[in-house]
Amino acid sequence: xxxxxxxxxxxxxxxxxxxxxxxxxxxxxxxxxxxxxxxxxxxxxxxxxxxxxxxxxxxxxxxxxxxxxxxxxxxxxxxxxxxxxxxxxxxxxxxxxxxxxxxxxxxxxxxxxxxxxxxxxxxxxxxxxxxxxxxxxxxxxxxxxxxxxxxxxxxxxxxxxxxxxxxxxxxxxxxxxxxxxxxxxxxxxxxxxxxxxxxxxxxxxxxxxxxxxxxxxxxxxxxxxxxxxxxxxxxxxxxxxxxxxxxxxxxxxxxxxxxxxxxxxxxxxxxxxxxxxxxxxxxxxxxxxxxxxxxxxxxxxxxxxx
Numbered sequence: 001x002x003x004x005x006x007x008x009x010x011x012x013x014x015x016x017x018x019x020x021x022x023x024x025x026x027x028x029x030x031x032x033x034x035x036x037x038x039x040x041x042x043x044x045x046x047x048x049x050x051x052x053x054x055x056x057x058x059x060x061x062x063x064x065x066x067x068x069x070x071x072x073x074x075x076x077x078x079x080x081x082x083x084x085x086x087x088x089x090x091x092x093x094x095x096x097x098x099x100x101x102x103x104x105x106x107x108x109x110x111x112x113x114x115x116x117x118x119x120x121x122x123x124x125x126x127x128x129x130x131x132x133x134x135x136x137x138x139x140x141x142x143x144x145x146x147x148x149x150x151x152x153x154x155x156x157x158x159x160x161x162x163x164x165x166x167x168x169x170x171x172x173x174x175x176x177x178x179x180x181x182x183x184x185x186x187x188x189x190x191x192x193x194x195x196x197x198x199x200x201x202x203x204x205x206x207x208x209x210x211x212x213x214x215x216x217x218x219x220x221x222x223x224x225x226x227x228x229x230x231x232x233x234x235x236x237x238x239x240x241x242x243x244x245x246x247x248x249x250x251x252x253x254x255x256x257x258x259x260x261x262x263x264x265x266x267x268x269x270x271x272x273x274x275x276x277x278x279x280x281x282x283x284x285x286x287x288x289x290x291x292x293x294x295x296x297x298x299x300x301x302x303x304x305x306x
Contacts, residue, residue, distance in 0.1 A: 018067045022136055023081065025063040029053075032061060032081070041068055041077065048074055057082055065089070065136045088133045093147065095129040095256035096182045098221030102127060102254070106140050114139035124221065125175040125251025126151050154257055162264035167202045178263035179251035180241075183212035184274075187281050191262035196269040197284065206272065208241035216252035 019039045023032060029052055033045040042048045052058045057078045064086025068077060089111055093102050099121045106116055112134070120141055121127075127144075128151035134143055159171040168174050177198060184194050201208055215224045217237030233240070239248040255263075273291035274282040275298050283294035 017070050019070065020087070020136075021066045021068055023061060023063045023066065024137070027061075027063070029058050029061070036068075036077065041070055041072070042074065048077075051075065052078055062086070063135070086135065089136060090131050090133050091143070092131045093127055093129050093254065095259065096179075096253045097127075097129065098216075098253050099124050099127065100221035106144065109140075111136045112140045112143065113137050114141055116140040116144070120144060122148050123250055125179050125254055126155075127254045128154055129254055129256040151254070154260060158257075158260045158264050165199065165266075167199050168263070173247055174260065174263050175255065176247045176249075176251045178255035178259040179253045180208065180210050180212060180247075181262055182255040182259035183253055184210060185282065188258050190281055191258055192265065192267045193269060193271070193284060194274060194282070195262040195266035197271045197274055199266045200269070200272050202246065204272070205245070207243075207245060208247070210241045213239045213241040213248055213252055216248075221253070 019041055021035055021039060021041070023035070027035075029049055030045075033042065033048045033052075036042045036048060037045045049058075051074055052061075055078065061078075061081045062084040064084065066080060066085075067087055068080060072080065091105065091109065093105075099118070103116070103118050103121060106112065121144065127147045130147075130150065132143065132147060155171050155175060159174055162168075162174075168177065177195070180198065181191055181194050185191060198208055198210075200206075211228055214228060214232055214235065214237070217235065217239035218224060218232065233242045236243055238244065239250075239252060241248060269284075270286045271284040273285045273288065273294075275285075275291065275294050277283050278298055283297065285291040285294055
């Protein structure tokens with residue numbers, strides 16, 4: 001008996017190989033044994049079924065994708081199928097990624113299944129940046145819905161625990177502002193300060209003049225492969241915050257949790273302007289005169305590096 005359960009079909013001259021086996025929910029023991037037999041991992045389906053029933057493994061085999069070596073015995077295969085240690089496929093939506101970019105990632109992923117249309121996506125801003133694990137064959141729309149639920153949960157939690165302020169009137173406005181903050185800086189220690197500038201400008205009825213909103217109005221979430229020009233800033237668009245008052249009608253990307261938190265909880269400051277410092281961060285200033293000096297400083301540093 002012990003000899004049989006420890007038997008494996010690989011001959012001594014055969015090199016070890018791993019086979020990917022997908023066990024779907026609802027697969028019977030007969031179906032599982034057929035999959036293992038067809039892949040060459042077992043040579044006798046009846047032996048496999050006998051030992052599965054003998055050790056009460058018949059009903060505890062877990063679904064998922066497994067990488068199984070042909071060097072494993074029947075007992076080891078059964079242990080693996082009962083361990084639930086499936087292959088973890090992962091997909092990542094990064095902070096600031098647009099719907100248009102993530103749509104391409106989902107559509108081109110060959111391990112996922114089912115049709116997906118861009119119209120299936122929620123509004124920009126309502127997908128949660130993170131890394132997600134999925135089983136091979138999971139439907140694209142199901143994964144998309146999972147990601148959307150995570151973002152709604154984050155938004156509601158941050159909105160309900162925010163410090164009260166007079167600039168944001170709804171969770172949707174929170175997401176819009178967070179999306180601008182996300183695109184304005186990659187430095188997390190700056191997010192709350194950038195948030196304070198934007199809150200200050202909104203409070204004073206100043207236009208936000210945020211370059212990323214102009215880019216979104218031009219590209220709709222795709223990348224702009226050149227620098228913005230002065231003529232770009234004059235393009236009429238519902239997203240162009242050089243041309244419109246207040247916030248644009250919708251977010252310009254999918255903001256992460258840190259940007260959402262920063263939008264809800266800006267630090268108190270007297271800053272109304274910021275410009276890149278050429279090192280990944282920004283110079284902040286309280287008035288236009290200071291800002292113009294910082295712009296000149298940035299341009300001189302940029303010219304030196306070119």
